[in-house]
Amino acid sequence: MPDSVGPRPPRISLAPRPSLSGEVAAAGVPAGGPGVFYAGIALVAVLYATRELLVPLALAVLLAFVLAPVVRAIRRVGVPRVASEMLGVLLAVAVISGIGALMGRQLAELARDLPFYQATVSQKLTGLMGDQGPLGHASELLRSLGEGLSGKGGTGAPSTAPQAGPPPLPVEVREPAPGLLTVVQRVVGPLLGPVATTGIVIVFVVFLLLYREDLRDRLIKLMGSRDLQRTTAALNEAASRLSRYFLAQTALNAVFGVAISAGLWAIGVPNPLLWGFIAGLMRFVPFIGGFIAAAFPLLLAIAVDPGWTMLIWVIVLFAVAEPVMAQAVEPMVYGHSTGLSPVAVLLATAFWAWLWGPIGLLLATPLTVGLVVLGRHVDRLEFLDVLLGDRAALEPSEAFYQRALAGDGDGLAEQAELQLRTLPLLGYYDEVALPGLSLAQGDATRGALDRTRLDVLRARVDGLLDDLSEHEDAEPPALEADGPVDRDPNEAAGAQEPPPPPPPEWGAPGTVLCVAGRGRLDEQATTMLAQVLNLAGYGATALPAEALRDAAATPAGVRAVVLSALEGGSGAASARYAMRRLRRRFPDALLVAGVWGAERDSPVLAALREENGRGCEARSLRDALACLSAAAAPAEPASPRAMAEG
Numbered sequence: 001m002p003d004s005v006g007p008r009p010p011r012i013s014l015a016p017r018p019s020l021s022g023e024v025a026a027a028g029v030p031a032g033g034p035g036v037f038y039a040g041i042a043l044v045a046v047l048y049a050t051r052e053l054l055v056p057l058a059l060a061v062l063l064a065f066v067l068a069p070v071v072r073a074i075r076r077v078g079v080p081r082v083a084s085e086m087l088g089v090l091l092a093v094a095v096i097s098g099i100g101a102l103m104g105r106q107l108a109e110l111a112r113d114l115p116f117y118q119a120t121v122s123q124k125l126t127g128l129m130g131d132q133g134p135l136g137h138a139s140e141l142l143r144s145l146g147e148g149l150s151g152k153g154g155t156g157a158p159s160t161a162p163q164a165g166p167p168p169l170p171v172e173v174r175e176p177a178p179g180l181l182t183v184v185q186r187v188v189g190p191l192l193g194p195v196a197t198t199g200i201v202i203v204f205v206v207f208l209l210l211y212r213e214d215l216r217d218r219l220i221k222l223m224g225s226r227d228l229q230r231t232t233a234a235l236n237e238a239a240s241r242l243s244r245y246f247l248a249q250t251a252l253n254a255v256f257g258v259a260i261s262a263g264l265w266a267i268g269v270p271n272p273l274l275w276g277f278i279a280g281l282m283r284f285v286p287f288i289g290g291f292i293a294a295a296f297p298l299l300l301a302i303a304v305d306p307g308w309t310m311l312i313w314v315i316v317l318f319a320v321a322e323p324v325m326a327q328a329v330e331p332m333v334y335g336h337s338t339g340l341s342p343v344a345v346l347l348a349t350a351f352w353a354w355l356w357g358p359i360g361l362l363l364a365t366p367l368t369v370g371l372v373v374l375g376r377h378v379d380r381l382e383f384l385d386v387l388l389g390d391r392a393a394l395e396p397s398e399a400f401y402q403r404a405l406a407g408d409g410d411g412l413a414e415q416a417e418l419q420l421r422t423l424p425l426l427g428y429y430d431e432v433a434l435p436g437l438s439l440a441q442g443d444a445t446r447g448a449l450d451r452t453r454l455d456v457l458r459a460r461v462d463g464l465l466d467d468l469s470e471h472e473d474a475e476p477p478a479l480e481a482d483g484p485v486d487r488d489p490n491e492a493a494g495a496q497e498p499p500p501p502p503p504p505e506w507g508a509p510g511t512v513l514c515v516a517g518r519g520r521l522d523e524q525a526t527t528m529l530a531q532v533l534n535l536a537g538y539g540a541t542a543l544p545a546e547a548l549r550d551a552a553a554t555p556a557g558v559r560a561v562v563l564s565a566l567e568g569g570s571g572a573a574s575a576r577y578a579m580r581r582l583r584r585r586f587p588d589a590l591l592v593a594g595v596w597g598a599e600r601d602s603p604v605l606a607a608l609r610e611e612n613g614r615g616c617e618a619r620s621l622r623d624a625l626a627c628l629s630a631a632a633a634p635a636e637p638a639s640p641r642a643m644a645e646g
Contacts, residue, residue: 044355047355047356048355051355051356054356055197055356055359055360055363056197056200056201056204057204058363058367059197059201059204059359059363060200060201060202060204060205060208061204061208062246062363062366063092063201063205064204064205064208064209064212065239065242065243065246065247066092066243066246066247066250067088067089067092067205067209068209068239068243069243069244069247070088070091070247071084071085071088071209074087074088082210085206085209085210086206088209089202089205089206089209092205093202099277102273102277103273103274103277106271106273106274107274109270109271110270110271110274113270117300117303117304120303120304120305120306220232241373242369242370242373245369246366246369248333249284249366252283252325252329252330252333253280253281253283253284254280256279256280256283256321256325257276257277257278257279257280257281257283258276258280259276259321260272260275260276260279260280260293260317260318260321261273261275261276261277261279262276263317263321264276264297264314264317267301267310267313267314267317268304268305268310269297269300269301269304269310269314270300270304271300275293275296275297275300278293278296279293279294281293281362283325284362284363284365284366285349285361285362285364285365286345286346286349286364286365287345287346287349290318290322293318294314294315294318297314298311298314298315301313301314340365340368340369340372340388340389341388341389344368344387344388344389345364345365345368348364348365348367348368348388349361349364349365351364352364352367368388371384371388372384372385372388372389375388375389376389396415396419396431396432396436397431397432397433397435397436397438397439398436398439399415399436400412400415400432400433400435400436401436401437401439401440403415403460404436404440404457404460404461404464405440405449405453405456405457407456407457407459407460408460409460409463409464412460412461412463412464413464413467415432416428416432416464416467416468419432420471424473425468425471425473425531425532425535426473426532426535426621426622426625429528429531429532429621430620430621430622433461433528434525434528434566434596434597434620434621435597437461437521437524437525437566437596438566438567438568438596438597440454440457440521441519441520441521441566441567441568442568444520444521445568454520457521458521458524461521461524462524462527465524465527465528465531468531469531471531471535472535473535499536499625499626499629500629500633501536501537502536502537502538502628502629502632503632505559506537506538506539506559506628506632507537507538507539508539508557509539509541510539510541510555510557510558511538511539511540511557511558511559511560512533512538512539512540512541512558512559512560512561512562512628513540513541513543513555513558513560513561513562513586514526514529514530514533514540514541514542514543514562514564515543515544515545515547515561515562515563515564515578515582516542516543516544516545516564516565517545517563517564517565517566517574517575517578518545518565518574518578519565519566519568521566522545522564522565522566523542523544525564525565525566525596526542526543526544526564527542528621529542529562529564529594529621529624530542532621532624532625533624533625533628536625536629538628538632545578558586558589559589559590559631559632560589560590560591560592560627560628560631561582561586561589561590561591561592562592562594562618562624562628563575563578563579563582563591563592563593563594563608564594564596565594565595565596565604566595566596566597567595567596567597567598567599567602567604572603572604572606572607573607575593575595575604575607575608576607576608576610579591579593579607579608590615590616590627590628590631591615591616592615592616592617592618592624592627592628593605593608593609593615593616593617593618594617594618594619594621594623594624595608595617595618595619596619596620596621597619597620598619599619600619605617605619616630616631
């Protein structure tokens with residue numbers, strides 16, 4: 001399981017999206033203003049009022065997900081469907097009943113031995129609170145300080161003399177012997193609720209397993225029977241992932257409980273099976289479950305051991321076991337995460353605990369995982385994935401634009417550092433930075449960005465580019481094809497191998513000129529291009545659009561010129577004029593028309609194609625690097641036969 005809930009799955013569209021609901025409907029969040037608020041309050045009220053029914057149903061659904069892989073394994077042996085499902089339920093009931101009986105015996109032993117621990121606790125408290133104990137010394141010191149501050153050197157006022165009079169008469173209250181009905185009520189009454197809940201859960205589990213195909217068909221009918229393939233695939237994937245996750249979580253928590261029981265038994269803590277069971281159960285509670293599980297054996301260690309050695313070893317046991325399970329074992333089984341946001345887990349835990357009590361505390365994480373999986377499969381419930389999932393709410397390019405727009409230079413640097421762990425500089429610029437600049441370019445063209453905010457954005461991007469000017473990739477970037485298969489012949493991108501280093505004459509400074517277009521953010525894109533080319537071994541120089549106005553300032557030794565512009569930054573006429581001027585200034589150089597992020601039918605790219613007949617066109621930095629690599633490659637020598645014929 002990559003992250004326990006998997007990659008982005010096929011989605012189910014419950015209904016056509018209304019065209020007037022704007023971005024809220026596009027995100028799957030129902031519009032309605034106060035109506036949504038009141039509907040949420042009504043839903044919470046229903047969940048609270050029907051908790052007696054919904055809690056057993058939720059337990060049954062989770063248990064059915066856990067038993068589904070077990071039932072499938074039994075069926076693969078050759079057992080019929082109904083028999084395998086009943087056998088799985090009986091196996092679960094037997095395991096739960098055995099654990100319950102064992103825990104009941106452990107609790108009875110603990111209740112029987114508690115009076116014997118009273119002497120040890122009293123001895124420790126006397127040692128701590130006595131005159132020679134640390135707490136006694138602290139109490140005496142505080143009393144002395146209080147007397148000094150109050151200005152009283154002696155003791156307090158003398159106690160009042162007791163009043164004379166006859167001694168009070170002793171009074172003894174005796175209860176009558178309880179009858180049979182009272183005994184039955186006291187013993188059986190508290191057990192009726194758990195027994196009834198257990199019976200309801202078992203009945204629900206049996207029916208969920210027996211009629212899961214019928215329930216699936218009804219869900220398909222509700223979610224979208226017009227596209228049976230997508231709906232069936234989505235439901236099967238969601239059920240499979242939830243089953244694997246819940247079964248894996250139950251197994252890991254059971255292993256953790258066994259390990260804690262073994263450790264406590266080795267340390268000498270009484271009733272280790274009870275505390276191991278509580279530890280495994282509390283691991284369903286995120287963040288605080290381990291502390292709750294450790295509290296009971298810690299208190300018992302204080303009561304059992306006259307010294308403090310047992311207490312220290314229990315602390316060491318939990319301090320080692322919990323991080324190993326959370327940081328090593330769980331990531332190896334689940335993946336990098338459970339697919340949940342930590343903040344969402346905390347809020348969900350608080351919400352379900354408030355709504356359903358201790359059972360809600362245990363069910364919070366499984367229920368939240370189920371909601372996230374549902375949000376990843378159903379379009380109109382995607383807001384659940386956005387609110388509760390751990391995936392980034394913004395795409396990397398959107399996050400780049402947002403941080404630059406907010407003037408968050410540190411956020412830009414952190415994002416770049418994170419992306420560059422898995423991407424080369426070329427990939428980061430092509431997949432994150434340039435698309436982010438294109439978003440800013442589009443807003444600026446529409447007039448949504450004023451000059452002040454645009455200047456802030458430019459300054460933050462320039463600062464990031466200055467930080468990345470000394471960056472070096474671990475491996476040279478591969479020239480993978482990132483466009484359609486039917487690429488033009490002059491677009492040399494498509495090789496899977498990294499480009500060979502250019503000849504030495506291409507590495508001289510000023511060999512490749514990167515000329516910015518007239519767009520508002522073209523200079524930043526041009527700086528990115530120059531950095532990528534320099535990193536590949538080319539002597540690239542970034543120039544603004546106004547740098548080549550003076551014809552007398554034409555540099556010598558130029559082998560290639562790249563016109564660098566973002567899509568939508570300038571019009572087709574301006575781009576055609578710029579390319580025509582470069583053609584006149586550098587008649588012998590390779591001209592590369594670079595329009596970053598452009599589609600093949602882009603008007604700007606079409607205009608440049610008309611003016612750059614024998615040149616090369618690029619829609620990404622990878623394409624531009626491929627064009628220069630093809631131009632710098634040495635020509636293959638002619639064969640002896642061809643030379644003889646010549």
